[in-house]
Amino acid sequence: MISPLYDTFLNVVAFAFIGLLIWLYFKPSAIDKEQSSDSEKGGPGAS
């Protein structure tokens, strides 16, 4: 049987990871900054 402390630790890591993913999704990042330069070329799929 898993000890309560270890169980709590493993779950807190999972909660923190979910929080991190949500934060990363909304955080402005490098790919958003690329947006303007790509727009001038016609977008990422332009040949």
Place this chain on the structure above:
Amino acid sequence: MFSNPMLLVALAITGAVAVWGIVDTAGLAAFAAELVSLQFQSRAWFIMLAVSFMLITCLCLALSRYGRIKLGKDDDVPEFSTVSWLTMLFAAGMGVGLLYWGTAEPMTHYLLISKYEDPRKAASLALFVTNFHWGLHAWAIYALTGLVIAYFGFRRGCPSMVGAPIVKVFGANPLTRTVAWLSDLMAIVAIAIGLGGSVAMGVFQVKEGVDVLFGLEDTGLGLTLGIFVVLCLSYILPLTVDLGRGMALLSNIAMIVAGGLMIFILLAGPTHFLMGGIVQAAGEYFSGVWTQGFRTYTFMDDKVGNWFQSWTLTYMVWWLAWAPFVGVFIARISKGRTIREFLCGVILVPTIFSILWFGVFGGVGFYGALELDVPILDVVRDNVSGVTFFVLDKFPLRFLTIAAVVAAAFLFLITSVVSAAFVLGMFSTGGDLNPSARVKLMWGVILGALGLVMILSGSIDAVKSIIALGALPFVFIVLLLVVCLLKALKSERLQS
């Protein structure tokens, strides 16, 4: 070659696992079982939530305006015909597992479920659970990983590496480079250990087939190791030369043999019973799959809890372990398709094939157990690797069908090891699309050694635990990659 830290660290980790397993097989198996059990007890909810989230994400992407985005430049066209594309997808993702578990898996679930339910109801539930393990959720894991690699590779110009999208989306800095590097490393470890397990399973099955074909008894480990040595010798040549599409051809032949076998069993067996079972299983699967995706069996007893860990959770992390390997492969063959086409093809078609497959092979097992009173459940209890051959033994042309399964299993094994050695070589050399024969051979040796460890462990349960141990960290990486994909798609929509 030895100045590449990724290659050295990856070889060191996988080599250490292999050496530990060969020196102290029982110790490694016990360690893996203990650690995996702790993780599964504590994080079952997280794994089920993650895989259900992946399936829902696939559905949303396929139905949304993002579905029209091409995996490549806007004027790229698909390289392979749709039929050829679908065949290759399926052979890559499931391969030898289908031959091994076709009858054995539904019957194994039946052994447990029949303790709680009426036998007829238990048979239908056992098929449902099997279809769940091999269905939409499994393929959603593959599809999303493949989609990330294809989108960033063909549309954003990144190398075909697991970590590349992280650097692309969040910018190149020491932190993102470290996370990307670790992701690539974990992908390598997960692929290598996962493939070692498949090698062991395939060798167990080929050995059983040879036993049945030639009426051998109590051949023990000797024949198993003999088959393993033949397998190793068989994949050395393809690793040293570039066979190009030859590997795809071998894989397609194995797939055609497997498909032919399914049609043979359907027509030569109790066709009305099997077709009835398939239609019922399809209906039950599609109506219950969403609830099952969130089911954690929290309120059931320990027996069911252990079953859930050693089957459902193990399968989900097993698919995660294979995801980078299959993802790279399906990405490579999907250039020029739209996201909608890609997701529908990768998720729906193999799921439907799996329902047919288990409907036929599982159905024939249930027909034997429920209608004819054949002692198939005893075989499932005593020797799970021999179940497929026990079934084929009851059909006409037994020599031919058993030989076909042995040949197909062997072909699947060779193509899997060769493809995996290529992908591992690519990942461990920073995305080199033509890794040297020496690097591929080195990975071939490591894969062989890991396969040997799993064979020496002598039990499928130990194999499953060791695979899960290698694959568990990957659930975090796949979720991170999904965030990268969603951010990139959002950014593309904003700019258009």
